[in-house]
Amino acid sequence: MNTVVAPTPGAAAAIPKARFDWIPVGLLVAVMLLALPAVGSGSSWLTLTVAGLAMGFIIFIIASGLTLVFGLMDVLNFGHGLFIAIGAFMATTVMGGMATFADTGVLQALLAIFCAMLVAMSVAGALGLAFERVIVRPVYGLHLKQILITMGGMIVGEELIKVVWGPLQIALPLPEPLRGAFIIGEAAIEKYRVLASVIGAVVFGLLAWTLARTKIGLLIRAGVQDREMVESLGYRIQRLFVGVFVAGSALAGLGGVMWGLYQQAVSPQIGAQVNVLIFIVIIIGGLGSTLGCFIGALLVGLMANYTGFLAPKVALFSNIALMVAILVWRPQGLYPVTNR
Amino acid sequence: MSTPLLELRGVHTHIGAYHILHGVDLAVPEGEVTMLLGRNGAGKTTTLRTVMGLWRASQGQVRFRGQALERAATPDIAAAGIAYVPENMGIFTDLTVKENLVLAARSARHEGELDAARLRWIFGLFPALQKFWLYPAGKLSGGQKQMLAVARAICEPRALLLIDEPSKGLAPAIVQNLVTAFRELKAQKTTILLVEQNVMMAKALGDRVAVMDDGRVVHTGPMAALADDAALQQRLLGLSLGAAA
Numbered sequence: 001m002n003t004v005v006a007p008t009p010g011a012a013a014a015i016p017k018a019r020f021d022w023i024p025v026g027l028l029v030a031v032m033l034l035a036l037p038a039v040g041s042g043s044s045w046l047t048l049t050v051a052g053l054a055m056g057f058i059i060f061i062i063a064s065g066l067t068l069v070f071g072l073m074d075v076l077n078f079g080h081g082l083f084i085a086i087g088a089f090m091a092t093t094v095m096g097g098m099a100t101f102a103d104t105g106v107l108q109a110l111l112a113i114f115c116a117m118l119v120a121m122s123v124a125g126a127l128g129l130a131f132e133r134v135i136v137r138p139v140y141g142l143h144l145k146q147i148l149i150t151m152g153g154m155i156v157g158e159e160l161i162k163v164v165w166g167p168l169q170i171a172l173p174l175p176e177p178l179r180g181a182f183i184i185g186e187a188a189i190e191k192y193r194v195l196a197s198v199i200g201a202v203v204f205g206l207l208a209w210t211l212a213r214t215k216i217g218l219l220i221r222a223g224v225q226d227r228e229m230v231e232s233l234g235y236r237i238q239r240l241f242v243g244v245f246v247a248g249s250a251l252a253g254l255g256g257v258m259w260g261l262y263q264q265a266v267s268p269q270i271g272a273q274v275n276v277l278i279f280i281v282i283i284i285g286g287l288g289s290t291l292g293c294f295i296g297a298l299l300v301g302l303m304a305n306y307t308g309f310l311a312p313k314v315a316l317f318s319n320i321a322l323m324v325a326i327l328v329w330r331p332q333g334l335y336p337v338t339n340r
Numbered sequence: 341m342s343t344p345l346l347e348l349r350g351v352h353t354h355i356g357a358y359h360i361l362h363g364v365d366l367a368v369p370e371g372e373v374t375m376l377l378g379r380n381g382a383g384k385t386t387t388l389r390t391v392m393g394l395w396r397a398s399q400g401q402v403r404f405r406g407q408a409l410e411r412a413a414t415p416d417i418a419a420a421g422i423a424y425v426p427e428n429m430g431i432f433t434d435l436t437v438k439e440n441l442v443l444a445a446r447s448a449r450h451e452g453e454l455d456a457a458r459l460r461w462i463f464g465l466f467p468a469l470q471k472f473w474l475y476p477a478g479k480l481s482g483g484q485k486q487m488l489a490v491a492r493a494i495c496e497p498r499a500l501l502l503i504d505e506p507s508k509g510l511a512p513a514i515v516q517n518l519v520t521a522f523r524e525l526k527a528q529k530t531t532i533l534l535v536e537q538n539v540m541m542a543k544a545l546g547d548r549v550a551v552m553d554d555g556r557v558v559h560t561g562p563m564a565a566l567a568d569d570a571a572l573q574q575r576l577l578g579l580s581l582g583a584a585a
Contacts, residue, residue, distance in 0.1 A: 222435060
């Protein structure tokens, strides 16, 4: 009885095909190709490109939670950086405790990093649950208050981090087996950046699969567009809100671990420092769009590395310039979410 | 008249500082199509939204199968068997037609769990939905979107459909398609509370009518009686149904 009823084979040819918007993807490829002659050396270009993509993947992990939270809940969470900071500091604790073990081999190093990720995600997720309940829930629909109270929440969180871990910067060195680079021709590809790219790609894949192939994903995508209608269909959007907020916080915690290891140092202000970057990314991508966030993060990562090499002074404002250029071209971002 | 499926007694609704409904009394009998007519701003949409719990009744009672709904959450109201098609259709434009329907079928986790027989019936009512099955709903025409909105409301059995101005902004040929579909729903004794400004549709479908003005129901009775009484039409609606049709 319950078989799939799809259009009949004879009619299949007449079915209009929905066209995917490849232009932002083309822009990403174009940026990479245009950088090749500008950089001059193929090996330098490869090094910069891998570094930029790795940075972009890490930024995506951090920003994906924020774009979902904004898209679904219409919440401007300026406290997102707190979860990043918590993730990074949990990494210092876990990695510090496993330092000797992690230095004994590649598998041990990976195991230590995954333990740090697991702990960071759990703590950041739990903190996200409390943050949503205590700080965010009373200000649903009130953007100005959201900005003020979530920023306040982050400041309080930063101070608490100083109480627990101290006010000074803490080193977060990579385990010995993950230091150094793979040499491909004359190009040096840092091992950690390869790892970061793989983890970023896996997170993107899982997120994309969840959003596209599961009912929860359908609900999130629908809720981003029209929360009221989702409720009218019989679904409790509040539960979805909490779930997405916790997942977004956990992703930020994961991103904090990745970012901390990328910088090899962690300070209580790490969240505030990254906050600006991730807001640029989600605005470039289109508020609420996961794919847009992904492409936007990769663009930001590539631009930072290319301009850092070609014109270091330009690198100081390259992300802002990129955002302005994209918003002039597409005011709603690369992949605008409709009905917003 | 037997016990109505849906009954509103003295319902008041405030939206912010505005007092929109001023004591609505309305009964929707089971198995009939009740038209909710009235001028713009009379409170028709607010009435539907209040039933759905999207706006809270500040006073009065909303009873569905005798069960109090005025304090229930919207998902619980939907789960009780009420489907709602809003004036703006509420289509998820970034989702495909298929995904819109999978979402509307609460018991289905994916396409394979949709009720195939019911889906064939829906495709019979709205063939365009089968043609555009994998197409983003945002790319559909206005009429096709309205068909999808109605299909979403009926893709699982529902006791009551609340439909808000389905003909709004649609070409006459598309409206006629909708009328045909609603007639089939009516033939199956589906209970519908239909807000409509299109008098042709109202006359073609309505068993009963309630006319609203200034946040109150000012007239109830058989649709045929209103359709036959030009003076009453003029007084209640400021127009003649016969002339308009």
